[in-house]
Amino acid sequence: MAVVEKTPDPFAALAHPMRRRLLMELRAGARSASELAADMPIGRPAVAEHLQVLRLAGLVRIERRGRERHYHFDPRPLTDIGSWLNVMLAFWARRLEDIDALSKREAGG
Numbered sequence: 001m002a003v004v005e006k007t008p009d010p011f012a013a014l015a016h017p018m019r020r021r022l023l024m025e026l027r028a029g030a031r032s033a034s035e036l037a038a039d040m041p042i043g044r045p046a047v048a049e050h051l052q053v054l055r056l057a058g059l060v061r062i063e064r065r066g067r068e069r070h071y072h073f074d075p076r077p078l079t080d081i082g083s084w085l086n087v088m089l090a091f092w093a094r095r096l097e098d099i100d101a102l103s104k105r106e107a108g109g
Contacts, residue, residue, distance in 0.1 A: 010077040013057035018042065019050050023059060026073035030063060033071065 013019055018040070025036055033051060037044040051071055054060040058077045063070045 008057055008077075010057045010059055010081055013053050013059055014081075016050065016053075018046075019054055022047070022050055022054065023073055026060065026071060030070040030072045032068045034068075036071070 014023075021040070022036060025031065025039060033044055033048045036051075037047040040047055051060055055062065055071075059074055061072050061074050063072060
């Protein structure tokens with residue numbers, strides 16, 4: 001797997017299921033790429049590349065411990081995603097209410 005896009009876009013970073021899985025693992029605390037790879041169906045180099053994408057998106061930060069890098073989950077970029085989702089949820093809730101009202105009017109009720 002090659003890192004095809006160097007973007008700080010958390011949406012793009014979260015699009016891949018393996019990256020979402022890595023973030024789920026990191027919720028419990030910092031881990032090295034080797035530790036993460038031990039629990040994944042992919043090798044350490046692929047895990048490292050996924051972690052790089054997450055780092056560029058601001059979802060992961062690195063702490064050096066001797067020769068190892070430990071990766072920490074950083075949820076701050078998720079606030080932007082949460083805000084966007086709230087706007088979309090409100091929009092669709094209004095649309096569904098409009099459809100419901102229209103169907104009731106057309107049904108005579």
